[in-house]
Amino acid sequence: MKYLSTSLKSLATGVSLAVLGSTLSLSAQAAEEVRFTVAYYSAKTGPYYEALAEKFEKKNPEIDIKIEVVNWDVLNQKLTTDISSNVNADMAIIGTRWLVDYVEQDVAEPLDGLISADLKNRFVPAFLNPGTLNGKVYGLPVAASARAMYYNKDLLDKAGASVPNTWDELADSAAKVSKIDKTYGFGLQGKEVETDVYFYYGMWSEGGSLLNKDGSSSLASDASVKHAKRIQDMIKNGSTQPGVTSYNREDVQNLFKQGRVGMMITAPFLVNQIKDEAPELKYGIAPIPGGVSSATYGVTDSIVLFKNSKHKEAAVKFLDFMFTTEQRAAFSSGEGFLPVLNSVSALPEFADNESVKTFVNLLPQARFAPTIAGWSEVADITSNAVQAIYGGADAKQSFDKAQKRINRVLGK
Amino acid sequence: MSKKLPLYLILPSLLLALFVISYPLYELINLSLSDVNRFGKIRGFIGIENFTYIFEDPLFIDAALRTVLWTVAVVGGTILFSVPIAVILNTDFHGRGIARTILMLPWAISLPMTAIVWRWSLNGEFGMLNATLMNLGFIETPIVWLAESALAFPVQIGLGILVSIPFTITIFLGGLSSIPQDLYEAAKMDGANIWQQFKRITYPLLRPFINMAIVLNVIYVFNSFPIIWVLTQGGPNNETDILVTYLYKQAFNFGHIGEASAVSLVMFGVLLVFTIFYARMVMKNEK
Amino acid sequence: MALTKKTKRSLWCWLALSPIICVIIFPFAVMFFTAVKPRDEVFTFPPTWLPSRFEWQNYIDMWHATKFGDALFNSLYVSFSATIITLIVAIPAAYALARYHFAAKSSYRLFLLVTQMLSPIVLVVGLFRLVVWLGLIDSVNSLVLIYAGFNIAFAIWMLQNYFQTIPKDLEESSWMEGASFLQGLIKVFLPMAIPAIAVTSMFTFINSWNEFVLALTVLRTEENYTLPIQVYSLVGGRYTVEWHHVMAAALVASLPAAILFSWLQKKLVTGLSSGAVK
Numbered sequence: 001m002k003y004l005s006t007s008l009k010s011l012a013t014g015v016s017l018a019v020l021g022s023t024l025s026l027s028a029q030a031a032e033e034v035r036f037t038v039a040y041y042s043a044k045t046g047p048y049y050e051a052l053a054e055k056f057e058k059k060n061p062e063i064d065i066k067i068e069v070v071n072w073d074v075l076n077q078k079l080t081t082d083i084s085s086n087v088n089a090d091m092a093i094i095g096t097r098w099l100v101d102y103v104e105q106d107v108a109e110p111l112d113g114l115i116s117a118d119l120k121n122r123f124v125p126a127f128l129n130p131g132t133l134n135g136k137v138y139g140l141p142v143a144a145s146a147r148a149m150y151y152n153k154d155l156l157d158k159a160g161a162s163v164p165n166t167w168d169e170l171a172d173s174a175a176k177v178s179k180i181d182k183t184y185g186f187g188l189q190g191k192e193v194e195t196d197v198y199f200y201y202g203m204w205s206e207g208g209s210l211l212n213k214d215g216s217s218s219l220a221s222d223a224s225v226k227h228a229k230r231i232q233d234m235i236k237n238g239s240t241q242p243g244v245t246s247y248n249r250e251d252v253q254n255l256f257k258q259g260r261v262g263m264m265i266t267a268p269f270l271v272n273q274i275k276d277e278a279p280e281l282k283y284g285i286a287p288i289p290g291g292v293s294s295a296t297y298g299v300t301d302s303i304v305l306f307k308n309s310k311h312k313e314a315a316v317k318f319l320d321f322m323f324t325t326e327q328r329a330a331f332s333s334g335e336g337f338l339p340v341l342n343s344v345s346a347l348p349e350f351a352d353n354e355s356v357k358t359f360v361n362l363l364p365q366a367r368f369a370p371t372i373a374g375w376s377e378v379a380d381i382t383s384n385a386v387q388a389i390y391g392g393a394d395a396k397q398s399f400d401k402a403q404k405r406i407n408r409v410l411g412k
Numbered sequence: 413m414s415k416k417l418p419l420y421l422i423l424p425s426l427l428l429a430l431f432v433i434s435y436p437l438y439e440l441i442n443l444s445l446s447d448v449n450r451f452g453k454i455r456g457f458i459g460i461e462n463f464t465y466i467f468e469d470p471l472f473i474d475a476a477l478r479t480v481l482w483t484v485a486v487v488g489g490t491i492l493f494s495v496p497i498a499v500i501l502n503t504d505f506h507g508r509g510i511a512r513t514i515l516m517l518p519w520a521i522s523l524p525m526t527a528i529v530w531r532w533s534l535n536g537e538f539g540m541l542n543a544t545l546m547n548l549g550f551i552e553t554p555i556v557w558l559a560e561s562a563l564a565f566p567v568q569i570g571l572g573i574l575v576s577i578p579f580t581i582t583i584f585l586g587g588l589s590s591i592p593q594d595l596y597e598a599a600k601m602d603g604a605n606i607w608q609q610f611k612r613i614t615y616p617l618l619r620p621f622i623n624m625a626i627v628l629n630v631i632y633v634f635n636s637f638p639i640i641w642v643l644t645q646g647g648p649n650n651e652t653d654i655l656v657t658y659l660y661k662q663a664f665n666f667g668h669i670g671e672a673s674a675v676s677l678v679m680f681g682v683l684l685v686f687t688i689f690y691a692r693m694v695m696k697n698e699k
Numbered sequence: 700m701a702l703t704k705k706t707k708r709s710l711w712c713w714l715a716l717s718p719i720i721c722v723i724i725f726p727f728a729v730m731f732f733t734a735v736k737p738r739d740e741v742f743t744f745p746p747t748w749l750p751s752r753f754e755w756q757n758y759i760d761m762w763h764a765t766k767f768g769d770a771l772f773n774s775l776y777v778s779f780s781a782t783i784i785t786l787i788v789a790i791p792a793a794y795a796l797a798r799y800h801f802a803a804k805s806s807y808r809l810f811l812l813v814t815q816m817l818s819p820i821v822l823v824v825g826l827f828r829l830v831v832w833l834g835l836i837d838s839v840n841s842l843v844l845i846y847a848g849f850n851i852a853f854a855i856w857m858l859q860n861y862f863q864t865i866p867k868d869l870e871e872s873s874w875m876e877g878a879s880f881l882q883g884l885i886k887v888f889l890p891m892a893i894p895a896i897a898v899t900s901m902f903t904f905i906n907s908w909n910e911f912v913l914a915l916t917v918l919r920t921e922e923n924y925t926l927p928i929q930v931y932s933l934v935g936g937r938y939t940v941e942w943h944h945v946m947a948a949a950l951v952a953s954l955p956a957a958i959l960f961s962w963l964q965k966k967l968v969t970g971l972s973s974g975a976v977k
Contacts, residue, residue: 042939043764046921068920073935077664078919084452084669085831101667105451182744190559191647243536243556245648246564250940254742255537273939277739377666387648391560421795422807425788425851429814432848435832436825443824452828493719500716505709511716513961517723520956522909524927525949528934529726532733532942540729543746574722582967635818638911642931656820663824664916673824683816691812 031057031064034311034318035089037079039301040071041143041269041335048334056321063314072193076376083107083306090309091319093142096130096302097369097376103133104373109305110136114316122323127340130368131302139302140319141340143331145267146359146366147201147297149289153282155183155262163286167202170263170289171230174239177262186234187252187264190244190390196382197297201265202227204367205291211370216412219382220399223292228386228395235390245387257281267299269336271355285358298366300340338363374409381405437680443673450667462674471650472675475658478565479634482654486572486636487629490580491622493573498584499614512585519578527642530571534558534643561651564644568652571639576632580625587621588614627690631683655679727950734758734947741942754943761947769922770929771952777839777925778907781846785854785903786896788847793858794884798867815852819845819913830917837919846907854899861895898966901959908956926952 038049046069053065068089070078076098082088094102102108112120115137120128123141131139151163159180161173174185189198200210208223234240241247241255253270255261257278265288274281288296305315321327325343332339332350338359339345350356369375385402389395444462447455466472501512518526533541536556545551558564591613599609637656640646646653646661653661655675663672702710728748733741734757736750761767796804819826826845835841869891873883889896914928924932930952933945960967 070919071932071935074664074915080450080667081452081664081827081916082836082919084450085828085836087831087834087836101450105449105453107451192645241537242554243559246536246556246559251535258742258744260537260744374666380661380665384647384649391648393649415801418795418799418801419803421791422803425792425855426807426810428784428788428844428848429811429851432826432829432845433814433817433822435829436822439825439828440822497716497719500712503708503712505705505712507709507713509964511713511720513964514720514723515716516960516964516967517727517957519905520960521726521949521953522911522927522956524909524911524931525953526726528930528945529730529949531934532946533726533729537744538742538746540732540746540748541725543748544725546745577719631816631818635820637820642934659820660823660912669824676821676824679821680817683821684813687813687816690816691809694812 031062032311032314033064033066034091034314035066035068036315036318037068037070037075037089037092039075039093039143040069041337044334045069048331052322052327053318055327056318059321060314060317063317065318083308086308088306088308090311090315091303091305093301093303094139096139096141096300097371099131099139099302099304100133100371100375101373102304103138107307108138109307109309109312110138111140111305111316112137114305114312115140115319119320119323122341122343124340124342124345126298126363126366127300127338130298130300130371133371139300139304140323141300142303143301143335143337144340145269145299145337146362147197147265147267147288147299148359148362149263149265149286150256150270151263151284151286152177152256152259152261153284155180155259159262161185161262163284164263164289165287167205167227167230167289167291171234171239174234174262175237178237178239183260183262184241184255185239185262187255187261188231188235188240188244188247188390189249189252189264190247190387191251192248192383194249194297195386196379198265199224199227199231199382199386200297200367201288201295202230202291204295205289205293207292211372214412215372216410217378217403217406219385219406220396220403224399225395228389228399232389232392232395244390256283267336268338268355268359272336285355287358287362294365296362296366298363298368300368372410377409378406381409440673440676440680443670444677446670448670448673450669452669458670462670463678465671466674466678471653472658474650475646475653475655478652479654479656482565482569482572483630483633485569486576486633487626489569489573490576490629491626494577494580494584494625495618495622497577498581498588499610501581502585502588515581516578518575523575523636523638524642526571526575527639531558531643534567558644559648561644561648564648565652568639568643571643572633572636575639576629579632580629583621583625583628584618587618591617623693627686627693630686631690634679634683634686727953730946730950730953734761734943734950736943738941738943757943758947758951761944761951764941764944765929765933765948766921767929767948767951770924770926773839773923774908774926774952777842777846778904780840780843781850781907782900782903784843784847785850786900789851789854789858789899790889790892790896792851793855793862794888796855796859797862811852811855814849815856817849819849819910823912823916826913827916836917837923839918839923839925841917842907842910842914842925845913846903846910850903850906854903857899857902858892858895862892865891894966897963901963901967904959905956 038045046067049067053067056065057063076095079088079092079094099108120137127141127144128137131137131141155177156163156173159176161176162169164170164173170186177183177185189195203224206223206227208221209218212218235244241261249266252261252264253266253273256264257274259281274283287294303319305312309315323341325341328339328341328344329347329349331337332344338356339350344350345360381402385398388398443454445457445459447458449455497515501508501515533539534557536542536554536559541557542551542554546554557567595613596609599613604612635656637660640652640654640657641660644652646657659672659675659679662668662675732748732750735753735755737752737754740750796808830836830841833841865888870883870888873887874880878886909927911927914925915931918924918928930945930948933948934940
């Protein structure tokens with residue numbers, strides 16, 4: 001069988017001149033190769049990292065950084081399958097919410113011994129926290145964002161609605177804006193990534209939480225049901241766009257950019273998109289409406305170094321180069337994320353920027369995804385329950401069913 | 413001539429097919445009986461636990477039932493549409509070559525591309541389907557096609573039918589061309605009308621081709637992934653999930669490799685049953 | 700003026716086909732018109748078919764922005780190589796099945812039937828591990844190998860049925876005249892079999908050209924993406940989707956196959972039907 005596989009391999013290789021060419025060029029470079037899997041944020045991501053790698057290689061000719069850009073929806077899948085077969089890159093950007101899976105299965109390398117104290121101290125502590133598990137740093141924050149409410153000034157003015165501070169006010173304003181022809185008051189995301197989060201905002205404001213003290217799911221709480229019913233009412237009386245479960249975040253943002261939606265909740269990067277695509281749009285950014293308590297969702301993405309990497313020192317060297325003020329400022333402003341380095345937040349470009357300030361001010365009340373194994377499946381189950389409810393299903397029943405399923409996943 | 417010659421001739425194909433199919437199958441059996449972590453590491457033998465897990469999962473049962481509905485609806489619809497289309501394309505009329513080419517076109521675009529284009533066309537706000545229907549006065553307000561499974565799933569079935577038609581009419585056209593023209597001449601002499609001609613001549617002679625088209629389409633449709641994946645990923649609320657999308661999510665989104673392998677083997681079993689039907693049919697045709 | 704019988708019939712035929720033709724043409728129209736819209740007109744409400752001006756530049760921008768050339772090359776490479784490998788192993792096997800009686804014949808045919816039932820999605824987890832074992836993750840060559848493996852059954856079956864219709868005496872008489880076994884096959888038999896080989900290659904080519912799941916699972920980096928994966932990656936998991944680029948890419952990607960189909964349409968019908976039932 002082994003012989004067969006090698007002969008098949010050579011057969012396959014033999015057919016391809018292109019492959020032959022690439023093998024030759026690979027063997028010509030003797031430099032230590034560090035593979036770095038990078039998440040796709042926008043069209044700028046690839047070029048940014050390529051340029052970064054090039055600058056670094058100029059200073060460190062003995063190291064060759066190979067950038068691999070991967071889309072978000074397949075990133076976790078690719079990493080896990082690659083790791084399972086030992087063909088993973090040396091380091092990768094991951095959603096920090098997945099980190100616990102990586103740490104639990106012992107594939108992520110603790111960084112404390114590898115990185116200098118100086119490098120560690122460069123980070124904004126709030127963003128370094130989610131990447132720290134059991135007292136050890138496993139992930140360095142590479143992109144950070146929080147969520148806030150965007151509102152269309154013209155539409156609110158025209159409808160005589162105020163910028164809402166609570167969810168009841170939001171429902172009220174949304175109803176008013178929806179009376180304007182071809183516009184919808186509240187843009188509600190109902191599909192794909194963060195559909196669950198779009199629900200949590202209101203659930204949190206009602207005093208709900210994701211998990212009980214014992215780690216079991218508390219999705220079917222009264223707070224959830226109360227918020228669910230409010231959203232159902234809003235859908236029913238036309239305060240949201242119709243057919244919410246066919247709208248992912250990108251779709252709702254498109255409506256907002258078109259000036260067709262009064263309010264929506266999303267991340268700082270929409271600011272950049274509006275600047276490029278709808279510069280005429282008059283909009284404001286406000287905290288997410290509150291209630292009993294107020295909260296936003298904080299998200300960080302982290303760089304992890306894999307245990308099986310044979311180039312850890314070279315990788316850390318690159319990290320040290322990457323997390324410097326100049327390199328990071330370019331990233332944060334290019335992609336529209338919040339600065340993760342103290343030195344970058346202090347730059348006037350960010351410190352004096354109104355929209356950045358709004359998001360930064362929300363950080364103290366930011367909640368991050370809980371660090372529990374299997375979180376992506378829990379989020380999926382929740383999203384599905386939320387979709388059923390948006391489609392008219394009974395809130396309590398749907399959440400009860402989902403909660404049971406979640407607890408099965410969590411082993412509670 | 414050496415007796416072994418035919419064996420040498422089939423050997424390369426046997427090796428390649430065996431290699432590509434039996435190794436994965438061996439892996440699947442192994443994984444399905446093991447406790448596997450999300451990174452694919454096998455942590456031990458657990459018997460049929462993965463199988464009981466999926467059979468206790470209501471989503472799996474729903475997906476299995478929906479797969480039956482999906483397969484029956486798409487294949488049934490395809491046959492129903494393809495027979496009359498093939499009969500028309502087999503009559504002699506002006507521009508038949510063009511008409512045939514147009515009807516082959518959906519085959520030429522790959523399924524994921526078709527699905528992507530339709531996903532955009534079906535967009536509630538910006539999609540051209542609503543715009544066209546509104547211009548023509550069929551509807552007054554935009555329809556959000558993919559928001560509810562009650563609408564999304566039929567749309568997906570329709571799309572499944574659309575992309576299955578070219579292959580099916582190709583088979584039927586071949587069948588129709590093998591029917592001797594003088595049969596129809598004789599029937600006309602006897603005063604048979606078009607419907608009677610179809611019932612007495614076309615249908616019985618086309619029957620073996622229809623059977624073949626049903627079996628082949630059942631296999632393709634049962635395994636079909638891109639339409640549902642690209643349009644809804646099985647949502648909303650898992651209500652458009654079929655077995656292949658359920659399988660893919662278990663394996664690659666949630667890292668349940670063992671459970672996913674169990675789903676694979678269940679599907680493999682179902683396909684084996686199809687194979688037996690199919691083998692019988694082929695053998696019968698050969699006699 | 701009286702319409703001739705055929706003209707009348709043609710009208711009825713076209714009328715009966717018109718609904719399905721509309722549905723078939725519709726996505727092509729959507730692709731075409733979205734692809735020539737200026738970027739800011741893609742999201743207008745209510746949407747319109749015609750753009751304010753035709754932005755042909757979109758195609759050129761798309762070509763660069765989506766690295767279309769690389770993906771096109773990968774797709775061509777994978778489909779051609781898979782087709783050639785399939786033919787190399789399927790032609791001898793089909794010849795053996797068509798010309799000889801041997802002990803394992805019926806069990807081999809049964810084996811082929813089983814492989815024909817399976818599609819990559821059912822075995823995807825196992826196939827992934829196979830690719831890993833071969834060390835071919837992120838290599839288009841893994842796709843070549845697997846596509847060839849999955850296409851063998853159908854190819855052998857089609858070829859065999861056609862080979863049976865070629866009279867045996869032709870190559871036999873060439874052997875009588877002193878040609879070697881191989882010479883007889885290559886010079887006499889193969890030329891007769893070209894129509895079947897053409898149709899079979901086309902099926903294999905199209906199957907490989909269109910395959911999605913496996914490519915999605917195995918390929919990692921953009922420079923190795925095949926066309927379906929490249930276009931899908933423009934839609935899935937991105938913060939912004941450039942629909943005008945996506946539609947331009949989908950249209951350009953569909954053209955080669957569409958042209959091939961209209962060109963070979965007649966041959967397909969005869970080839971497939973002789974393979975399917977006879």
